[in-house]
Amino acid sequence: MTRAIEAVAFDAYGTLFDVHSVGALAEAMFAGQGARLSAAWRVAQIDYTRLRTLSDRYEDFLKVTEDALVFASKTLGLDLDADRRARLMAQYDCLSAYPENVAVLGSLRRMGLKLAILSNGTPAMLDAVLANAGMQGLFDHVLSVDAIRRYKTAREAYDLGPAAFGYPPARIVFVSSNGWDVCGATWYGYRTFWVNRPGNALEELGVRPAGEGRDLNDLLAFVGS
């Protein structure tokens, strides 16, 4: 890549932080069901962001996340009492960061790139998870869709990156582990990189990210090439 790239915007949940790290606590609460609860919780969480955006019924990501936990628990027939509910929700403040993150973010900064998070999470949720992972200060911008009350993949959500950096989206690399998010961002006009840790199939949406790798280390090669 010729150095047309000026900045990198990262999705948070699933990309920098492992949303399934809640599965261990869920497994301790509901033996044999932790992974299923974690997966169903995530599916409902994403569904609710889309449905609320399509119908202009925004509620913030903390509320959506808790609603999704309640629905997933009911669907699986699990007894989610107030204590379990609070402890599972609290995990969202201390999701595991993927191990290579901090070194890669430091390398990108030394290359002179500006960095941002562009997330569905609320500012308070993002502050907490960044602080607990020791990742404050690594980002020039922590951008939350809460400012515009529409979730990704709405255009207004992706607008936050160019607005904050002052560069057009083609000069910003957008990084996500979520196939639908990289597709939405590619449609929008970002230069996109898909962190495809599990080796998933690409979504059949008629669009392809500019780059793909197995973890953030592969992003370094992509940006530096």
Add this chain to the structure above:
Amino acid sequence: MTRAIEAVAFDAYGTLFDVHSVGALAEAMFAGQGARLSAAWRVAQIDYTRLRTLSDRYEDFLKVTEDALVFASKTLGLDLDADRRARLMAQYDCLSAYPENVAVLGSLRRMGLKLAILSNGTPAMLDAVLANAGMQGLFDHVLSVDAIRRYKTAREAYDLGPAAFGYPPARIVFVSSNGWDVCGATWYGYRTFWVNRPGNALEELGVRPAGEGRDLNDLLAFVGS
């Protein structure tokens, strides 16, 4: 209910027609994987309608349905050759209708109610499935979102009902088996009825359909009450 209701609009896929009836053919092709393929296909199909609507990248439901089949097959590692793909897609023209449908639709008509389908499907897809189920002539309107190029749960999709009937949504019962669809329609302003055949948990979206039942026979009691 006092007789403020003038019309009934039905979702098609999942509500009048069983989308998992393709599972039998899928099972014959991919032993032990038919139900998984049918479920993954449906999830991707719905996801793609939402993503394309959020990003204003409409492709019609036939295209979205075939894309979803390709993605679901890749995700499950199944060899979807051209013949299997064509035969599975052809099933969409002859989905099984739920057995009580025709009698209930006839009863509603005898009550003087106007009837419509309001579906994500293309006009051609809806014509074919209705013809194969012997259900032509039962509906005053067959409304496809293809006319406005946005999928449910976008407001423009639900607008089709009031526009066709000439009644406000509060005087139209909207019937769907899909929890997210009844929630979207309730937000929009329809009087809603959820056909909850499997006894699913209600989506946690802060909204509740006006009525709920196990099949379309329960709709008769709801409308007549």
